[in-house]
Amino acid sequence: MRFSRALVCAAGLLLLRDQANAASFDCAKAETAVEKAICADPSLSAADEKLAAVYRQTLAAAPADIRPELVQNQRNWLVYVHRYCKPVKGAPPGGVSSCLGDKYKERLGSLPQSLRTVGTATVYQVQRFDVATEAGTDGADDTGTMEFTMDQVAGTRPQDKQVNAYIRILAKFPTIETQAAKPGRLAEPSEEIVNTYRLIAYTDHVAEIQVDTWDYGHGAAHGMSDNANRFFLAQEGKELTADRVFAAAKPWRAFLAKRCYDGLVEQGIIGPDNKVFTGTAADLEPMVAQPTHWEFDSDGLSVAFATYEVAPYSAGEPAVTIPWNDLRPYLIKDTPILELARVPPQTPP
Known part of the structure; x- marks a missing residue:
């Protein structure tokens, strides 16, 4: 079995010990634990070859000017997996193979999303990864990770450039890029972090960006997620505010709060057993009035609440x-x- 000639060659990454063999890895010369695990496990070998095929298809479908970014993404991921799945102190037997299997499965699911169409625009991902390890107090190594994904529009129109700049600012990408240049600075040894900035809807006038963050501190009972939507007026170069959606003279805040309160009661979220939120509909107004809680589609407006916000x-x-x-x-x-939700415009009564 060869170590995915397409992945190694196209990504330009020398993961293997001998640079002369980087483009054609011979399992007879495998030395690192990661190399040996891939060579020894038929399922890992198959996953590696399948990932190579998906990568080739994605790269072939990409416009020429964004292919270097997709190559960089794959290079970053390969380095990340090689660092993350190497043997660590205190790891159980078979840990390298199990780790590789999980990471290949994740990548096979996410790689097709690195190039897609949103509205009429071609959208691609910019990805950075990092691993940080330190000796734990129990003698076992503590390894943390950071996975960062940010969408960009493959276009040259002024509004495309505005949207790209906005997402980069929103994601604090200049800081991310600086930290990612030095391994171990982006991640924390005791945490697993996933940050995603995903363009989910885009028209000539407005873009909707979904911001998803997930953070698991080692030793905690569970990870914490936080999701928020941002709306950007592409041609005006500014965020959408509530006054561009609702009429100031109408009691829309009270309306949204009452509908959300009733809906949460109907779902059994708000009730006598809920000790997190014990307020009234009026207490929901500051939350429901924030566009970060909104998502629009053909069905209407969905108002979403963060973990622990109301339940x-x-x-x-x-x-x-x-x-x-x-x-x-x-x-x-x-x-x-x-327009964003693809709902026919009508004059409100």
Whole structure:
């Protein structure tokens, strides 16, 4: 079995011990634990070859000017996996193979998303990864990870450039890039962090970016996730605010709060057993009035709440959807949200 000639060659990464063999890894010369694990496990070998095929397809479909970024992504991932899955003190037997299997499965699921279409735009991902390890107090190594993914639009229109710049600022990409240049600076040994900035809807006038963060501190009962949506007016170069959606003269805050309160009660989220939120509908107004809680689609407006915001951890991130017909009396006439959600514009009553 060869170590994915396409992956190693196309990514330009010398993961192997001998540079002369980097483009054609001979398992007879495997020396590192990662190399030996891949050579010894038929399922890992098959996953490696499958990933190489998916990578080739993705690269072939990409516009020429963004291929270098996709190559860089794969190079970053290969280095990350090689560092993360190497043997560490205190790891159980078979840990390298198990680690590689998990990471290959994750990558096979995520790689097709690195190039996709959103609206009429071609969107690609920028990815950075890091691993940090330190000796634990129990004698075993403590290894933490950081996985960062940020969408960009493959376009040259002014609004495309505006959206790309906004996402980079939102993701603090200059800082991420500086830290990623030095292994071990982006990650923390005691944490596993995943940050994703995903463009989920895009028109000529407005972009919707979903910001997902997940953080697990080693030793904690569970990880913590936080999801928020940002809306960017591409041609105006600024974030969308509530006054570009709802009419100031209408009691839209109270309307949203009441509908969300009733919806959460109906779902069993708010009730006598909920010790996290014990307030009234009026207490929800500051939350539901924030665009970061909103997501628009053809069904209407979904108002989502973060973990622990209105319910215990077991409830996840509850959401309430309000149909367009109920929203229209509160909308301004020219709100760009209707275009984003692909809802026919109508004059609100």
